[in-house]
Structure formats: structure tokens, C-alpha cells
Amino acid sequence: MHVLALLLTLVLLLKEAQAWGFKNGIFHNSIWLEQAAGVYHRESRKGKYQLTYKEAKAVCKYEGGNLATYEQLEAARQIGFHVCAAGWFDRGRVGYPIVKAGANCGFGKVGIIDYGYRLNKSEKWDAYCYNPTSKECGGIQTEQQKIIQSPGFPEEYQDEQICYWHIRVRLGQRIHLHFLEFDVENDTSCLADYLEVYDSYDDVSGFAGRFCGEDLPDDIISTGNVMTLKFLSDASVTAGGFQLQYVAFDASLDPQNQTHNFTAAPLH
Numbered sequence: 001m002h003v004l005a006l007l008l009t010l011v012l013l014l015k016e017a018q019a020w021g022f023k024n025g026i027f028h029n030s031i032w033l034e035q036a037a038g039v040y041h042r043e044s045r046k047g048k049y050q051l052t053y054k055e056a057k058a059v060c061k062y063e064g065g066n067l068a069t070y071e072q073l074e075a076a077r078q079i080g081f082h083v084c085a086a087g088w089f090d091r092g093r094v095g096y097p098i099v100k101a102g103a104n105c106g107f108g109k110v111g112i113i114d115y116g117y118r119l120n121k122s123e124k125w126d127a128y129c130y131n132p133t134s135k136e137c138g139g140i141q142t143e144q145q146k147i148i149q150s151p152g153f154p155e156e157y158q159d160e161q162i163c164y165w166h167i168r169v170r171l172g173q174r175i176h177l178h179f180l181e182f183d184v185e186n187d188t189s190c191l192a193d194y195l196e197v198y199d200s201y202d203d204v205s206g207f208a209g210r211f212c213g214e215d216l217p218d219d220i221i222s223t224g225n226v227m228t229l230k231f232l233s234d235a236s237v238t239a240g241g242f243q244l245q246y247v248a249f250d251a252s253l254d255p256q257n258q259t260h261n262f263t264a265a266p267l268h
């Protein structure tokens, strides 16, 4: 019996391992919107491969950065930046950084998969931006507990923001999200501005909720050790923003029986 269970676990682990890996002792999937050495990947609000060269430049500029150079992208790749999506970088070059060889991405190669300088700048790809000082909007959170705030909080957030926060705590832990303050432009289906929560390390699977308005959302508890928050604001009307706190806890504990001390950060 035990041997069978062990075998089953092993098979499941091996299956998982194709998309997931350990980094800094933390089990995670690095294939989505990672940020390393000031380099990060951006896609259009409309989805994958929707940015012309000019638009890609504008996306990075808007966030106070520039399109990354090949050298910056390679430096980020050296420390583990791996994204399976081609994007513009400096001077109209297109490619993507591959750390771990895979059959489905990068033609089994490791390195910058380089599509070269594109003659047709109207082609549509994603973007690789470089901005070592952009820390305010999103990022990777590995602390055991942390307060996450909308950009500029407690000031109103700005228009046209897209922020991704990836929370990943230790393997064997879960994440308890608790909202402290919430004020996001309200409309019926939260189409204009919203905060989305995903019970996964990307914004594709594990959708847990989309929130707007002024009601404080209920607590959310992850099933695993990763979570993704996505905040998006459109081109008009802003509001006070949000503040929430997460706390990591041992997955063997009953989540319904967790009493964490959630405390709002002092307003300044």
C-alpha cells in the first residue's frame, strides 16, 4: 500500500516538474511575468503578441523605463529570468530568454532565442522592459508576511496601471490574504479598474476573484504556496486604492482555524 502511494506521488511530482522548479529553495513556475535584474516582461492589455515596436517602447516608457538591451536581457537570464514569449527589445530586436531547455519553448535551446532585428516594426510581439528602480507596481514577494498596496497608496492610484504581484512562500505553506482597505472604481462587472486574485503563479489558472468598488473582499486562502494578484486601472477615473496583507502558514494547519495578526500600515 505504502509503496503504491509513494509511486503515485512520484509520478505526480514528475509530471509537475515539467512546468515547475526549485529556485532559492522555493518551488515555483518562473514562466510568467518574472522580474530580474530590472528586466521584466510585459504584454498588451489586449493579450499576448499585440504590441508594435512603437507601442512596446511606449509601454516601457510609461513605467519609467526603456526597452531592455540584449545585454540586459542576457544578464537577467543568467540569474534565472525565463519567459516563453517573444518580445521587443532595444532597437527593434525580438526574442526571449530561456534558462531551462524545453521541447515546447525555445527549440530545446538555452540562451536568448533571437529573432533578430525586425525590418517590419509593425509586427506584434510582447515587450521586455528595463527599469531597475520600478519597484512600486508589483513584483515577486517571498517574505513570510507582507503588506501589499496599490501604487502610490494612500494617494489615489494612477490611470493605466497594470501590476502583477507574485507571492511565493515556502513549499508546504499556504497563503492567507486579508484585505485591510479597498476602494477601486466601481462598475457592474469590474471592467474598468479591478484587482484579480489567482490561486496559482500566473493569471491564467486558479482564478479566485475579481474585485472593485468599496466593499472589503473576504479573506482568500491559497491551496498551494503561490498566488498571483493583478491590478489593472483604465484610462479614466481613479480611486483610493487598496491595501492588503498576506501571511504564510503551515499547510498542515487547519486554514479555518488561523488567527493571524493583520495590521494596517500606518498612513503617512
Ligand SMILES: *[C@@H]1O[C@H](CO)[C@@H](O)[C@H](O)[C@H]1NC(C)=O
Pocket: 120, 121, 122, 123, 124
Ligand atoms: C508588417 O507586419 C504587419 C503585422 O504583422 C503586417 O500586417 C504587414 O503586412 C507587414 N508589412 C510588410 C511590408 O510585410
Ligand SMILES: *[C@@H]1O[C@H](CO)[C@@H](O)[C@H](O)[C@H]1NC(C)=O
Pocket: 186, 187, 188, 213, 214, 215
Ligand atoms: C457598485 O456598483 C453596483 C452596480 O453598479 C452597485 O449595485 C453598487 O451599489 C455599487 N457599490 C458601491 C459601493 O458603490
Ligand SMILES: *[C@@H]1O[C@H](CO)[C@@H](O)[C@H](O)[C@H]1NC(C)=O
Pocket: 254, 257
Ligand atoms: C482550533 O484552535 C483551537 C485553539 O488553538 C484548538 O483548541 C482547536 O482544536 C483547533 N481546531 C481545529 C479543528 O484544528
Ligand SMILES: *[C@@H]1O[C@H](CO)[C@@H](O)[C@H](O)[C@H]1NC(C)=O
Pocket: 259, 260, 261
Ligand atoms: C498577535 O498579537 C498579539 C498582541 O500583539 C501577540 O501576543 C500574539 O503573539 C500575536 N500572534 C501572532 C500569531 O503573531
